[in-house]
Amino acid sequence: MVTETTEEAAARLVESLLKGNRRAAGRVISAIEDGGDAVEMLMRALYPHTGRASIVGITGPPGAGKSTVVDELIRVMRADGRAVAVLAVDPNSPFSGGAVLGDRVRMMRHATDPEVFIRSMGARGHLGGLALASHNALLALDAMGFSDLLAETVGVGQSELEVAGTADTTVVVVPPGLGDGVQAIKAGIMEIADIFVVNKADHPQADRVVADIRDVLRMDLKRPEWTPPIVKTVATAGEGLEDLWIRIRQHRRYLEESGELERRRRARLEQEIVEIAERRLREQVLRPRTATPEFRAMLTDVVERRMNPYEAAEQIVPKTAAAG
Amino acid sequence: MSEPRLRILMAKAGLDGHDRGVKVVARALRDAGMEVIYTGLHQTPEQVVRAAVDEDVDAIGLSILSGAHMTIFPRILELLREQEAEDIILFGGGTIPEDDLQELKRMGVAELFTPGAYTQEIVEWVRENVGEKAAGGSAAPS
Ligand SMILES: Nc1nc2c(ncn2[C@@H]2O[C@H](COP(=O)(O)OP(=O)(O)OP(=O)(O)O)[C@@H](O)[C@H]2O)c(=O)[nH]1
Ligand SMILES: [Mg+2]
Secondary structure, three states, rough: OOOOOOHHHHHHHHHHHHHOOOOHHEEEEEHHOOOHHHHHHHHHHHHHHOOOOOOEEEOOOOOOOOHHHHHHHHHHHHHOOOOEEEEEEEEOOOOOEEEEEEEHHHHHHHHOOEEEEHHHHEOOOOOOOOOHHHHHHHHHHHOOOOOEEEEEEEEEOOHHHHHHOOOOOEHHHHHHHOOOOOOHHHHHHHHHOOOEEEOOOOOOHHHHHHHHHHHHHHOOOOOOOOOOOOOOOOOHHHEOOOHOOOOOOOOHHHHHHHHHHHHHHHHHHHHHHHHHHHHHHHHHHHHHHHHHHHHHHHHHHHOOOOOOOOHHHHOOHHHHHHOO | OOOOOOOOEEEEEEOOOOOOHHHHHHHHHHHHOOOEEOOOOOOOOOHHHHHHHHOOOEEEEEEEEOHHHHHHHHHHHHHHOOOOOOEEEEEEEEOOHHHHHHHHHHHHOOOOEEEOOOOOHHHHHHHHHHHHHHHHOOOOOO
């Protein structure tokens, strides 16, 4: 085998991805997930080819019907001539660190469509952040030429909210009959919704949920230009998905015409740069300075009240350096 | 950096309608720290291979109980070669007669488990035979 540098291998892999090679795309995403230096090399080659696709996040409580909605949405979008890539992110991992990722079970009828790509992602370590890894994976699929990217995440915790935050349009799927009604999911995910889907509209409680969401929206005065529409669907029967697709495209138009797309992407990239830089500071500046015998000794001083935590921190990062 | 983790695609081919066995193995692999991508029932070779490529798995575990093993396993091997994905290890399980079993292994199926196999046996086999990551450099099926 010819030896080549990681840099060359990364460039070659991306070149192959750009030509539409799925095997290469699969590998690029794995490398992004595994983290490490390869990610930077891959992103260097990928990034100039990204920024074209729209990213739609589909989030909501466990079992709301997100994957079934995605499956049906793929059908509608394909009929509309779109090339669709799906990233199904499941951040729940038990103690073993392993995971059973089953979202794609509901989407297998699209598995042989060349214009559809479906990828599952677990939580793993992702020290760089699950949001960053999933966003980079979406960028790879963007570079490959998929016009529309769908990201499914379970909307319960902070990391899921962060994943949803990388989308241009966020669809929140709400099932009827959640114990406390909409209150149960209000914290966090109500605020990020651009579109609500009340799925399982075949359920008698569906109209109650629609009314509840409407109440919450009425109190929300933060959005003068776009009031999130509420779409009722019966995903298992394929009902309401055309309507959802119309709303997604409307939102896209709103984002583009109002300049909000530009603003959102700018804000997201700013956050991303800062996160990458913060991680670097931690790894390259803080870690070496705290992994020393001197630091252990200083810690003892703090424990035994000879020094306070502020004075100790001053030894690691002097105020002037932090300010300069 | 998150550590590389084994990814295993678990699928069920053929017409028979339950997947209890596959799910038990899937959960056992998960408990052993692996990422299992589960694709469900009635999968065709085309669907399985496409999913395996998109998901970039290290191995495919396929369960067939309905007797179509002599067409389905070879077809998957053929499709993997077409996709330049023959490095993805194929193993499986089902009620497979000894002669067929030997024949399939000759063709390139890495291992086959018959219904009497213990779940832990399968987990051990995967750990030892799949992925350089797991076996410390040796990806060769035994
Ligand atoms: N009655 C009814 N059931 C539905 C509908 N949509 C989905 N379901 C069922 O709800 C269950 C969960 O569906 P999924 O699509 O897997 O839900 P999910 O939100 O992706 O689930 P997780 O990814 O596990 O959080 C399945 O049994 C579906 O068949 C619907 O519109 N009506
Ligand atoms: Mg799902």
